[in-house]
Amino acid sequence: MPITLTQIFLATFLLFALSRVFLRLKSSELSLFGFIFWSGIFGLAMVVVLFPGLTSNIAKMLGIGRGADVIVYISVTLLFYLVFRLYIFIEDLRHDITEIVRKIALKNMNKKDDKKSS
Amino acid sequence: MKMLIGIPAYNEEKLISQVIRSLPKKLKGVENIDVLVVDDGSTDKTAQKAKEEGTKVLRHILNRGLGGALKTIFAYAKSQDYDLLVTFDADGQHHPSDVVKMIKPLIKDKKDVVIGSRWKLSKNIPLSRLIVNKLANVITYLIFSVWSSDSQSGLRAFNKRAIKLIELQSDGMEVSSEFFRETYRNSLNFQEVPIVVKYTSYSQNKGQRLTNAPSVLFHLFMRLLR
Numbered sequence: 001m002p003i004t005l006t007q008i009f010l011a012t013f014l015l016f017a018l019s020r021v022f023l024r025l026k027s028s029e030l031s032l033f034g035f036i037f038w039s040g041i042f043g044l045a046m047v048v049v050l051f052p053g054l055t056s057n058i059a060k061m062l063g064i065g066r067g068a069d070v071i072v073y074i075s076v077t078l079l080f081y082l083v084f085r086l087y088i089f090i091e092d093l094r095h096d097i098t099e100i101v102r103k104i105a106l107k108n109m110n111k112k113d114d115k116k117s118s
Numbered sequence: 119m120k121m122l123i124g125i126p127a128y129n130e131e132k133l134i135s136q137v138i139r140s141l142p143k144k145l146k147g148v149e150n151i152d153v154l155v156v157d158d159g160s161t162d163k164t165a166q167k168a169k170e171e172g173t174k175v176l177r178h179i180l181n182r183g184l185g186g187a188l189k190t191i192f193a194y195a196k197s198q199d200y201d202l203l204v205t206f207d208a209d210g211q212h213h214p215s216d217v218v219k220m221i222k223p224l225i226k227d228k229k230d231v232v233i234g235s236r237w238k239l240s241k242n243i244p245l246s247r248l249i250v251n252k253l254a255n256v257i258t259y260l261i262f263s264v265w266s267s268d269s270q271s272g273l274r275a276f277n278k279r280a281i282k283l284i285e286l287q288s289d290g291m292e293v294s295s296e297f298f299r300e301t302y303r304n305s306l307n308f309q310e311v312p313i314v315v316k317y318t319s320y321s322q323n324k325g326q327r328l329t330n331a332p333s334v335l336f337h338l339f340m341r342l343l344r
Contacts, residue, residue: 094289095287095289097180097182098182098185098186098189098289101159101178101179101180101182101186102178102182102186102189102190102193104179105156105176105177105178105179105190106176106190106193106194106197108176108177109174109175109176
């Protein structure tokens with residue numbers, strides 16, 4: 001079966017996503033468990049994109065009559081990935097704020113100690 | 119040997135003075151005991167009341183959560199080179215005499231981390247607290263591979279090695295479980311000690327509640343995926 005333009009586009013995106021997962025593992029921003037989880041998600045999406053017939057078989061097995069709504073599945077995966085990225089971004093911001101708050105607290109205490117001793 | 123008792127506090131003006139006054143001033147084998155209150159952005163007079171008791175006070179300009187306050191306690195203990203650190207809740211639920219029990223295994227048995235377990239001795243524990251804690255213990259074990267009978271206890275003790283090695287990440291309530299990840303990651307010797315807990319309606323409104331559970335669980339899970 002010839003590969004369509006949509007399949008090439010989606011497969012390219014998934015390869016990009018997989019490369020990001022790998023790079024995050026390399027830079028220790030992602031744990032091994034996280035790497036396995038996200039590689040599994042994107043790897044599975046890749047299989048579905050390259051072999052869309054599989055989804056019909058799975059749909060039949062699960063008793064879903066409409067076959068493979070590949071676009072919907074991939075959209076959900078994409079959204080999941082974006083939410084994950086956003087979550088990490090917000091968490092990093094929260095940690096940075098806490099770090100600043102702590103440094104100010106310690107600095108203020110040192111200032112008071114200096115005043116007392118002078 | 120010098121010891122720091124660290125109290126994370128958020129809007130605790132009602133009990134903070136009483137809690138500080140009740141803490142032991144002298145202990146066998148410890149020359150110097152300091153008390154540090156980390157006021158986590160309280161909107162009441164917590165910091166002022168703690169200062170009036172003569173303790174060291176570090177004030178967060180914004181509320182960062184229990185984890186944020188505990189991280190500040192650890193940062194201070196590291197910077198001041200303390201030999202022992204005890205974390206003590208500000209809501210009056212802990213018995214001050216339990217501090218002695220907590221540091222004994224650190225000094226005598228060379229343990230690195232001691233957790234005060236509230237369930238071994240305490241009676242009349244509210245059902246909602248019991249459910250939250252049992253659930254938290256199972257989740258802590260599944261995620262961090264260390265079993266504790268009270269993973270959410272606020273009464274903990276650490277020796278110098280543990281103070282140096284423990285690197286907390288969480289800002290919120292999930293930090294209580296994170297201590298076990300750090301214990302496992304750094305191969306620290308860990309022991310539980312039975313402690314007494316005083317449950318009052320005041321202390322029940324503070325700390326881990328059933329309504330906090332989904333948020334704590336979500337944060338712990340997302341931390342795994344990072």
